[in-house]
Amino acid sequence: MRILGIDFGDARVGVAVSDIMGWTAQGVGTIKNRGTEKLTAELSKILEEYNPEKIVIGLPKNMDGSLGFRAEATYEFAESLKTIFSGEIIFWDERLTTVGASRFLNETNTRGKDRKGVIDTVSACLILEGYLNSIKK
Numbered sequence: 001m002r003i004l005g006i007d008f009g010d011a012r013v014g015v016a017v018s019d020i021m022g023w024t025a026q027g028v029g030t031i032k033n034r035g036t037e038k039l040t041a042e043l044s045k046i047l048e049e050y051n052p053e054k055i056v057i058g059l060p061k062n063m064d065g066s067l068g069f070r071a072e073a074t075y076e077f078a079e080s081l082k083t084i085f086s087g088e089i090i091f092w093d094e095r096l097t098t099v100g101a102s103r104f105l106n107e108t109n110t111r112g113k114d115r116k117g118v119i120d121t122v123s124a125c126l127i128l129e130g131y132l133n134s135i136k137k
Contacts, residue, residue, distance in 0.1 A: 004028075004052040005128025007120050008077045009092065013039060014120030017050050022135070025128035027121035036080050044084045053087050058094030058127040092131050094123070097130045 001020050007014035015028040028050075028126045057078055060070040078089050 002052040003128065003132070004046070004050060004055045005092075005124045005131070006055060006057045007127055008057060008074050009120060009121040010073070011035060012120045014045075014122070014124035015043075016121065016124035017046075017048055017052065018128060018132060022132060025125040025132060027118070027125050030120045038076075039075075039077075039119065040080055040084050043081070047085055052110050054089045054090055055081065055085060055087065055091050055126055056131045058123065059091040061095050063092055063095065090131065092127050095128050 001018075002020060005016040005018075005025055011033055013033050015031065016025045017028050018025055028046060031039060033039055043136060049091060059074055060063040060068065062068050074091070078091070081089060124137045
C-alpha cells in the first residue's frame with residue numbers, strides 16, 4: 001500500500017511516496033506550480049507510476065491551530081486532485097514542517113539553488129513521515 005505525500009505551495013509542490021509496506025517516505029521531487037491544469041498533468045504521471053491508495057496533503061495551520069488563507073488554497077488544490085485521483089485524501093498538520101526541512105538541509109550543508117530545489121520535497125517527506133508514524137501506533 002503506497003501513500004503519496006504532498007507539500008502544496010504557490011510556487012512549488014513537493015512530492016514524496018511511501019515504500020510498499022508504508023513504513024518510510026522517500027522524496028519523488030518538486031514540481032513547479034504553473035497552474036492547476038499543468039500541475040494536475042504532472043501529478044497524474046506520478047499517480048500512474050506509484051498508484052497510491054491515499055494522498056496526504058500538508059495543511060498549513062497558524063501556530064494557534066486556526067486555518068489561514070493558505071489552508072483555503074490547499075483545500076482548492078485537493079478538490080482539483082479529485083479529478084485525477086479517486087482514493088482517500090487526508091490533510092495533515094504541517095506546522096513547522098518547513099522549519100524541520102530547513103534544519104535537515106542545514107545539517108546536510110545544502111545551500112543555494114540545491115536547497116531551493118529540494119526543500120519542498122523534504123517537507124513532503126516530513127509530512128508523509130508524520131502521517132505514517134501516526135498510523136503505526
